[in-house]
Amino acid sequence: MKKVISLILLFPFLISQTFAYGQTGHRVVGLVAEKHLSKKARKKVLQILGNNSLSEVANFMDDVKSDPAYNHTHDWHWVTIPDGMKYEQTQKNLNGDLILKLEELIQTLKAHNLTAVQEQENLKFLIHMVGDLHQPLHVGGQDDMGGNNVKVQWFGKASNLHRVWDSEIIDGKDLSYTELASFLDEPNKAEIKNWQSTSIRDWAYGMMQFRPQIYAVAADGKLGYRYSYDNFGTIQKLLMQGGIRLAGLLNQIYG
Numbered sequence: 001m002k003k004v005i006s007l008i009l010l011f012p013f014l015i016s017q018t019f020a021y022g023q024t025g026h027r028v029v030g031l032v033a034e035k036h037l038s039k040k041a042r043k044k045v046l047q048i049l050g051n052n053s054l055s056e057v058a059n060f061m062d063d064v065k066s067d068p069a070y071n072h073t074h075d076w077h078w079v080t081i082p083d084g085m086k087y088e089q090t091q092k093n094l095n096g097d098l099i100l101k102l103e104e105l106i107q108t109l110k111a112h113n114l115t116a117v118q119e120q121e122n123l124k125f126l127i128h129m130v131g132d133l134h135q136p137l138h139v140g141g142q143d144d145m146g147g148n149n150v151k152v153q154w155f156g157k158a159s160n161l162h163r164v165w166d167s168e169i170i171d172g173k174d175l176s177y178t179e180l181a182s183f184l185d186e187p188n189k190a191e192i193k194n195w196q197s198t199s200i201r202d203w204a205y206g207m208m209q210f211r212p213q214i215y216a217v218a219a220d221g222k223l224g225y226r227y228s229y230d231n232f233g234t235i236q237k238l239l240m241q242g243g244i245r246l247a248g249l250l251n252q253i254y255g
Helices: 022-035 039-048 068-077 098-111 116-133 161-171 177-183 189-197 200-208 225-254
Strands: 151-154 157-160
Touching: 022 116, 022 161, 022 177, 022 225, 039 116, 039 225, 068 098, 068 116, 098 116, 098 200, 098 225, 116 200, 116 225, 151 161, 157 161, 161 225, 177 225, 189 225, 200 225
Parallel strands: none
Antiparallel strands: 151 157
């Protein structure tokens, strides 16, 4: 796989606030999706990606954040829907948002009229953004940058709520992405059908239900084993849902 040369090491502050599920989580979503692709879709997707797996390209959209050519994509990683509101009622981000751009990407890919380069890039975006949508804090409801402004201590070290959900709970398990994917509970056929039958907006609304659970943080902001225990099961289910739903989209587009 050709490596994407990024400026991440030079400008970590530009990207540290919006990583979703970290690299491990995104790769898990990709791996789960691969296992649920139809034969036809798998063949076509691998062809488009130059025989790179979904897991290999799942972090492309984060890798290129510090490239000025991709500045226009920065706001595509998240969406704000306040409690009690639907997406249609919200004030829209003029730069686009996670829901709007996912819906556009799906329609663009379904048209099958892109150049090979355009299709590969759009497919990489789709893979990443479905993962983003299944990290609940990427569907923000408060004026706190999706939990980035909620300062906490994770096992005694300074952190924030977004980072805890992006990566720190997962990284605390010390599992590779293949190990974590293998530990997820496989849904039955009825669950798969149900998860794949709903819309992008329904998926976003589903993330909003976790807000009370996510923000259940003591006044001292100290988080550790208890918080991880209470929430890791939710993260595992959302990783599985993200992969299943990504596979469903790819099967629609290429199957």
